[in-house]
Amino acid sequence: MNVTCRVVNLQEEYSQLYKENYSLIESCAPEKMNTLRAKAFEVFNEKGIPSNKVEDYKYTNLQPYFKGTLDIAFSSEAAFNGSETKFNCDVPELDTHNVFLVNGWYSHQNEVNGLPTGVVVGSIREKAAEYPEVFEKYYGETNALDSDVMAAMNTAFAQDGAFIYIPKGVIVEKPIQLVNIMNGASDRLVFQRNLIVVEENAQAKVMLCDHTIAPHKFVVNNLTEVFANENSVFDVYNVQNQHNLTTQVSGIFVHQKKHSNILTNNLTLHSGVTRNNIRITMDDENCESHVYGLYLSDKNQHVDNFTFIDHAKPNCQSFELFKGVLDDSATGSFTGRVLVRPDAQQTNAYQSNNNLLLTENAKINSKPQLEIYADDVKCSHGATVGQLDDEAMFYLRSRGINQTEGRILLMFAFAYEVIEKIRVEPLKENIRALVEKRFRGEFDKCDSCVVCGQQGTSVSCL
């Protein structure tokens, strides 16, 4: 059964929602999930949904988006709403291990074949019961609660999501694709909690694809914790392809052990309001992290990428590149916090944020934030905001290429640097094609996206 909650005063109603449905929330949930809920709820209740008076959310006031009349599912039947159809992802055909989650709940229709021995992909609730030691050891250990109130909200409310476990030494060749679908007959609030554990010497790549397939308002709070153990190699590609009525707060929190090499790439191709919290903790020597993002916004969309790379130990390297193309009245924000702790000597940290503004109304706030407490380090940061190069445009036109086509070539050239960083060849090609379609205006966000056709001046279309 779905509970309908009318949120007007935020904290009052969310608090009531939690308390009234607590028995549903905790029923059949793994023990540790429940143990952490109390503390999480306390943090959430105290701080509340952030407004722009909170420093970290200065450019993204979440409060208005978390208001409204929203349905919440406290069970998987409620989440599926009787629609357990087989879904097809609209990211072009890729050879992956493909599973679907609907409104934050793992679908029982999923059948994953051909995974190497010992690899587990399933519902976090169910797998926690099958693998209690793993769950106990890792769940919540990224200490997400301490930093971000939205992570606390997720910890308090989330009941299901995906669980991925890669045992020692196993290399998973094909990407594991989690397709997160938002669906339903009315406006909805969704929570999803994912846990990914990559053991020593293991390698895997995960795709998180966020889609909306119904023309209602979706408010999504999801959180993915990743543990990359010694010598592991792990990539996560988050492809966001949602309509204008979506508000998504997404967390990717990665904890690294020595000699691990991780890559995150947030490809926000279409969305309403997106806040991506990306946090990488290099808690050991000789870690390497690649943190990338591409955001393509138009109309009244808003994308806020908030990253925090923690060089907690020496001899680690981080490479960060976020690029955005903003059209119409889109707005964006990039905050790149890099912390180099006092003993983190021999750190190399490189950060870059480049933005292309196509109109006078598009706006970007870029805030590199390097805190360096060690003295033997190499750190750099750069941020640029610009328009399309007139000279380059004239060069293209002088060869017979018209202005529209020229713009597309130049925008694509700009975006390509981030697409190039995709370490999975077929995926790179697919994203390349999707981005080109996006620039050509041939992008199909969802079946019923007629609402997004306009300029978006009405309140509901943001």
Next chain:
Amino acid sequence: MLVIKDLHAKIDDKEILRGINLEIKPGEVHAIMGPNGSGKSTLSSVLAGNEKFEVSEGSVTFNDKDLLDLAPEDRAREGLFLSFQYPIEIPGVSMVNFMRTAVNEHRKYREQVPYSASEFLKLMREKKKLVEIDSNLTNRSVNEGFSGGEKKKNEIFQMAMLEPKLAILDETDSGLDIDALRVVANGVNKLKSPETSSIVITHYQRLLDHIVPDFVHVLYKGRIVKSAGKELALELEEKGYDWIKKEFED
């Protein structure tokens, strides 16, 4: 083919071209020389349609069409080609993609069937051989990391791909060593035909040893002040521009 009548053009209210008159027939090579600041590059930019410059007076007819009325891409599709003095780098746009789009736009304009990917690659290989351009240069982004000479060769390669009726070579020889100069000139000569023409803008005689002009014009302070045969270039090489400046000072 090209008729320029009393062309005046300015940038930021400063008049650079002050009444250019020039006529070019098919199959002809016209050299334009002149001291720095005389308006040579402005002339080529205005003919190509660079919107930085404003045409205040005059007319330009290209193959009986009003050239000034056409957008830059249409001028190119009509058969005008400008080899830039300083070709710009465009990282992220691959040479192949760029050329294929350009070539197919030209073909669409002429109502010809666009090339398929394999047909196009075949064409590229042919033209690369013709102008002796290195394979590697076409695998990269447009002009990215190219040396000065490589950029100029790339301009001639593009010219070979697009087969223009009128090519304007804006100081194609600047920055080239003797060998590169020879290669570029060879390329231009191979593309020459009785139906095509070129305007060669240069400071120096030596390019004109390789690309032999039918007419040499001297541009000074925005006007063509002297026109003659190729001997004029030799005279300028010997005497410099002072005698021209004295004769046409106003």
